[in-house]
Amino acid sequence: MSIESQVVEIIAEQALLEPSDVSRDKTLEDLGIDSLGLVESIFAIEEAFDITIPFNANDPNESEFDITNVGTIIRAIETLVKDQS
Amino acid sequence: MKRVVITGSGTINALGHDVPTTLKAMAEGHCGIGPLDIRDVDRLAVKIGGQVTGYDEHSHFNRQQISLYDRFTQFTLLAAEQAILEAGLTFSGVLADRSGVVLGTSGGGLNTQDENYRAVYEEGKNRVHPFIVPKLMNNAAASHVSMQYNLRGPSFTVATACASSNHAMGQAFAMIRSGMADVMVTGGSESMLCFGGVKAWEGLRVMSKDACRPFSATRNGMVQGEGAGVFVFEERDHAIKRGATIIAEVAGFAMSSDASDIVTPSKQGAARAIAGALKDAQLNASDVGYINAHGTGTAANDKTECAAVADVFGTHADNLMMSSTKSMHGHLIGGTGAVELLACIMAVRDGVIAPTIGFEEPDPECAMDVVPNEARNVKVDAVLSNAFAFGGLNAVIALKSA
Structure with missing residues (x-):
């Protein structure tokens, strides 16, 4: 399975949606994922790819990890998987 | 001073998953103590307990809830639901502000601690689920009851070991009596039947390996149980005015x-x-x-x-x-x-x-x-x-x- 489809699946599970509803342009807010849902998703992604995501819940906008929308999250995960493998 | 009555009750424990079943078991002298069904029980010297059996968390809570509710919180929420339903109260407006939750627990989310210490110490994992802290904290149960039923008044958790829920109910009683609150959801919960929880008690060497026989000359120690009991305490005139069925009066503490x-x-x-x-x-x-x-x-x-x-x-x-x-x-x-x-x-x-x-x-x-x-x-x-x-x-x- 590609990184993209795995990430989409994790986010969809968190949002209680079908993966087909999780398009790259959607923000987490669009998907109804709150701050607790976000940290839970990040944990699930870290577990799935065995990577460490530089995310600080105190100030998500200052993190290196770009959570603007589903697309930026997928790109960031792809980079992290490449760098940390 | 105001008078305080009980208008709702709920429980889940080794004798039953609700009040009628539990009272029937008590009246019939049933024993809810049996072999423990927990991980690594073979490494315990004490292998019995009053465990809640026939319980599947998935039949009561969804995945999201389970990620936040330790077993002691689950027990509390199930007992609170029964109690509040029996009392027939819904909390909104002024009543919500004048109603609270005081619950007792000693170990709080001990199963959550046990599982996650295992993960980091025994299995060498370096990452834990993000909700461990809100799941294990001693006030988690009180907070979830408050959130679920919109109880916005005085709410907290009391931890005085084996007297925790009596102290909690004493506080709830005092608050209504003094006029600080009209309705208090109160009682307590415990879920310590995990490897670490039982092993710690074993260390004290006061545990029985076969049965709990209080006052009998042949007694040889205590046996741990688990579960919750939750009550609705209500100001007496408030209960009478709305025609509630009064179960008993809390007379003193x-x-x-x-x-x-x-x-x-x-x-x-x-x-x-x-x-x-x-x-x-x-x-x-x-x-x-x-x-x-x-x-x-x-x-x-x-x-x-x-x-x-x-x-x-x-x-x-x-x-x-x-x-x-x-x-x-x-x-x-x-x-x-x-x-x-x-x-x-x-x-x-x-x-x-x-x-x-x-x-x-x-x-x-x-x-x-x-x-x-x-x-x-x-x-x-x-x-x-x-x-x-x-x-x-x-x-x-x-x-x-x-």
Whole structure:
């Protein structure tokens, strides 16, 4: 399975949606994922790819990890998987 | 001072998943103690407990909820749902602001701690689920009840080991009595039956390996249980005005500290709490027909408790019934007083006195009517519920029939 489809699946599970509803342009807010849902998703992604995501819940906008929308999250995960493998 | 009544009750424990089942089991003298079904039980010396059986968290809660609710919180929410449903209350507007939650627990989310210490220490994992802290904290159960039912008044958790839920219910009682709140959801919960939880108790060497036999000369220690008991305490006029069914009246409460030893109980400390509860409830010693004992089944507790009761009640101690339902549901530690209050309700409301089961042989140092092995039908008007915690912290509640 590609990184993209795995990430989409994790986010969809968190949002209680079908993966087909999780398009790259959607923000987490669009998907109804709150701050607790976000940290839970990040944990699930870290577990799935065995990577460490530089995310600080105190100030998500200052993190290196770009959570603007589903697309930026997928790109960031792809980079992290490449760098940390 | 306002008067306080009970208008709702709920429970899940080794004897049943609701109040009617639990009371029926108590009246029939059922034993809820059996072999423990937990991970690594083969490495435990104590392999029995009053475990909640036939329970599947997935049939009550969704995945998201389970990620936030430790077993002690799940038990609390199930018991609270029953209690609030029975009371027939919904909380909005001023009532919501004047209603709160005070619950007791000793270990809080101990299963969550146990599982995650395993993950990082035993399995060497370097990452844990993000909700471990909100799941394990001792106030998680109180907060989730508050959130679920919109209880926006005074809410907190009390941790005084084996007296936690009596202390919690005492606080709820005092708040309504003083006018600080109109309705309080109160009681307690415990879920310590995991490897670490039982292993820690084993260390004290006060645990029985076969049964809990309070007051019997053959007793050989306590047995842990788990579960929750939750009640709706309500200002009496508030309950009457809305036509609620009153289960019993909370008549008085007292607490004391032994100020002597961290584990050995003191007769004087226990006696001061018992006498204090009588005085607070304006009861004469002769008014009391039944005491739900702390009755842990340890040598130290049972002797001290009987001596304290004899001191306070004098010759009336010979006419009193005093049983320990821990022989049936085990010792629920921080939740025990709440489940035991159900036996007190059964006494004042239904005239059924729960027995002390497993009783084999009288102990001259516990020379009281402990209602051995079989329940009794006796009408009683006033009862006490004792709780004497490690740390020497004592809390006694008095109930009267409605």
